[in-house]
Amino acid sequence: xxxxxxxxxxxxxxxxxxxxxxxxxxxxxxxxxxxxxxxxxxxxxxxxxxxxxxxxxxxxxxxxxxxxxxxxxxxxxxxxxxxxxxxxxxxxxxxxxxxxxxxxxxxxxxxxxxxxxxxxxxxxxxxxxxxx
Amino acid sequence: xxxxxxxxxxxxxxxxxxxxxxxxxxxxxxxxxxxxxxxxxxxxxxxxxxxxxxxxxxxxxxxxxxxxxxxxxxxxxxxxxxxxxxxxxxxxxxxxxxxxxxxxxxxxxxxxxxxxxxxxxxxxxxxxxxxx
Numbered sequence: 001x002x003x004x005x006x007x008x009x010x011x012x013x014x015x016x017x018x019x020x021x022x023x024x025x026x027x028x029x030x031x032x033x034x035x036x037x038x039x040x041x042x043x044x045x046x047x048x049x050x051x052x053x054x055x056x057x058x059x060x061x062x063x064x065x066x067x068x069x070x071x072x073x074x075x076x077x078x079x080x081x082x083x084x085x086x087x088x089x090x091x092x093x094x095x096x097x098x099x100x101x102x103x104x105x106x107x108x109x110x111x112x113x114x115x116x117x118x119x120x121x122x123x124x125x126x127x128x129x130x131x132x
Numbered sequence: 133x134x135x136x137x138x139x140x141x142x143x144x145x146x147x148x149x150x151x152x153x154x155x156x157x158x159x160x161x162x163x164x165x166x167x168x169x170x171x172x173x174x175x176x177x178x179x180x181x182x183x184x185x186x187x188x189x190x191x192x193x194x195x196x197x198x199x200x201x202x203x204x205x206x207x208x209x210x211x212x213x214x215x216x217x218x219x220x221x222x223x224x225x226x227x228x229x230x231x232x233x234x235x236x237x238x239x240x241x242x243x244x245x246x247x248x249x250x251x252x253x254x255x256x257x258x259x260x261x262x263x264x
Binding site for chain 2: 002004006007008037038041043045047052054056058060062063064065067069071074076078080082084104105106108110112114117118120
């Protein structure tokens with residue numbers, strides 16, 4: 001399962017706060033039953049245009065990841081919660097809303113597993129998955 | 133733009149080859165006009181079940197990322213190509229097909245930008261994006 005959440009936030013100060021973003025990536029996986037397998041990497045990014053700056057963060061969890069990219073001058077954030085295990089996406093959205101105070105957001109839940117691809121009709125894919 | 137590609141591959145040896153995956157994450161962003169802002173991180177992962185193992189890799193590009201997670205025993209891979217700039221998704225899919233030799237795959241292209249969210253009708257989002 002891969003939950004994608006993009007939003008405008010009212011707590012803009014979080015978007016420029018590397019410590020808060022590190023703490024989220026460090027602590028949140030454990031709170032939703034995911035196994036973190038590396039320390040988070042978080043840093044401030046400044047683009048070629050001076051309004052393009054923000055904080056990017058990433059943490060590996062078992063065979064997947066969490067990531068955050070913030071756009072401070074836009075009060076905008078991209079969040080990815082990607083896990084090979086199922087998780088409660090509604091809870092994650094509620095937690096992100098509490099943390100970031102979205103003024104507007106969109107979310108999408110995507111099945112990334114092999115099981116559903118293996119079940120698809122051959123016509124929908126290039127050819128049959130090879131048998132194992 | 134965020135391109136998601138999941139597939140079964142016939143070149144299974146690539147899925148366990150940390151060097152090939154590092155090389156892809158290191159060199160491919162430049163080939164499609166993306167700006168890499170960190171060296172890739174790539175490592176082998178072994179889960180609690182012995183069939184759950186593979187290679188995970190990640191590289192930051194300007195305010196977004198590329199990632200790969202492989203499942204060697206399933207001959208399966210998850211690839212994310214996420215960029216705040218537009219790129220030629222068809223070309224990327226062709227390049228991934230050449231590299232990994234999919235026997236079956238699915239792809240999805242997702243708009244992650246603030247522009248489209250700012251344009252959405254208030255009814256579709258929690259509330260109006262705050263003006264800047």
